[in-house]
Amino acid sequence: MDPVILLARQLIKRPSVTPDDHGCQALIADRLGASGFEISHLPFGPVANLWATHGSGEPVLVFAGHSDVVPAGPVSRWSVPPFAGMLGEDWLYGRGAIDMKGALAAMVEAAVASVDVSPEHAGTLAFLVTSDEEGPAVDGTLKVLGYLRGQGVPVTAALVGEPSSRDRAGDAIRIGRRGSLSGEVRFEGASGHVAYVAPESNPVHRLLGFLTQCRKLDPGAGQTIFPPLSFHVTSIEAEAAGRNVVPAGARALFNLRYPPTSTCHELEDGIQCLLNAIPGPHELHWRRSAEPYLSPPGRLRECARAVIRERIGREPELRVDGGTSDGRFFAAMGCEVVELGLPSERLHAFDERVSVADLLTLRDLYRDITERYLAPAA
Numbered sequence: 469m470d471p472v473i474l475l476a477r478q479l480i481k482r483p484s485v486t487p488d489d490h491g492c493q494a495l496i497a498d499r500l501g502a503s504g505f506e507i508s509h510l511p512f513g514p515v516a517n518l519w520a521t522h523g524s525g526e527p528v529l530v531f532a533g534h535s536d537v538v539p540a541g542p543v544s545r546w547s548v549p550p551f552a553g554m555l556g557e558d559w560l561y562g563r564g565a566i567d568m569k570g571a572l573a574a575m576v577e578a579a580v581a582s583v584d585v586s587p588e589h590a591g592t593l594a595f596l597v598t599s600d601e602e603g604p605a606v607d608g609t610l611k612v613l614g615y616l617r618g619q620g621v622p623v624t625a626a627l628v629g630e631p632s633s634r635d636r637a638g639d640a641i642r643i644g645r646r647g648s649l650s651g652e653v654r655f656e657g658a659s660g661h662v663a664y665v666a667p668e669s670n671p672v673h674r675l676l677g678f679l680t681q682c683r684k685l686d687p688g689a690g691q692t693i694f695p696p697l698s699f700h701v702t703s704i705e706a707e708a709a710g711r712n713v714v715p716a717g718a719r720a721l722f723n724l725r726y727p728p729t730s731t732c733h734e735l736e737d738g739i740q741c742l743l744n745a746i747p748g749p750h751e752l753h754w755r756r757s758a759e760p761y762l763s764p765p766g767r768l769r770e771c772a773r774a775v776i777r778e779r780i781g782r783e784p785e786l787r788v789d790g791g792t793s794d795g796r797f798f799a800a801m802g803c804e805v806v807e808l809g810l811p812s813e814r815l816h817a818f819d820e821r822v823s824v825a826d827l828l829t830l831r832d833l834y835r836d837i838t839e840r841y842l843a844p845a846a
């Protein structure tokens with residue numbers, strides 16, 4: 469069995485639901501340590517983090533990933549056990565196969581192959597693996613990068629293994645992500661008989677009016693490669709007391725996904741203005757989930773595109789869609805970011821699975837990118 473398949477199966481068999489790493493990082497550390505990587509375990513709170521390096525000095529190319537997975541959900545919805553690492557003829561099944569234990573295995577085996585062939589590469593090849601990407605993302609990559617900065621360790625470029633491809637590994641890369649901003653709004657009103665309360669005093673009506681206004685919010689970002697701002701209501705509740713009783717309060721949760729041309733402050737101000745135009749008592753609370761980022765073109769992107777052209781025979785699509793990723797933490801410290809991973813189709817789904825061919829392709833892409841990026845000076 470190819471080592472990348474073997475390692476991916478071993479990782480899937482460890483049910484590492486956030487923030488429990490369940491021994492995944494020890495397995496990765498053993499494999500990297502045997503090839504001469506220096507290993508540091510950097511736990512913060514309940515989160516396990518691994519920092520591993522080979523070589524020294526700049527540039528510092530970091531393979532970034534996470535060992536945690538989202539819960540499997542009801543096992544009855546799976547046609548295979550989610551943590552068995554079952555291997556069919558063409559597919560490897562299990563929670564995390566796509567997001568992102570398959571990519572982790574590909575990174576590790578690519579790095580091992582690369583340093584075995586060229587131990588005298590330029591600069592540093594590093595790994596940053598956290599067990600807190602699917603969760604609050606507070607004690608993971610963010611803390612480790614803060615620690616590294618404190619130690620004076622530079623990070624030049626990050627190759628993030630999040631699922632980024634469309635149909636086959638390498639047909640697309642991500643170079644940015646939208647920001648995520650969540651809000652909770654509550655309207656108060658005087659509860660009473662529907663025959664006696666004025667409709668405009670009904671907190672549900674005021675809430676619906678507000679949400680309808682929010683859906684029209686357009687910060688006028690202009691032309692960018694990002695999709696336009698999206699506004700979604702994710703929950704609406706009213707304190708219902710009966711069929712003919714106007715509720716005393718109504719509450720909604722909503723989320724905005726926004727491009728880097730907007731800031732969370734602008735969006736918060738815009739929505740606050742809409743809210744101020746609606747009479748009556750209300751409350752609004754924000755949760756800033758993630759800042760957007762767009763990584764400027766750099767050498768890592770050029771290396772990735774050249775390798776993909778050679779191996780896949782086509783130019784990769786440049787994507788900025790999808791959910792948030794830890795790439796934002798690297799981008800915020802001025803580091804170039806490229807996200808290259810497996811096809812995202814079965815991400816977080818029941819019967820999550822990865823094609824064996826994609827795993828091998830991804831391993832080869834990672835290895836060639838590493839060798840090109842860290843090629844010794846001629």
Ligand SMILES: [Zn+2]
Nearest residue numbers: 567568601630
């Ligand atoms: Zn992920």
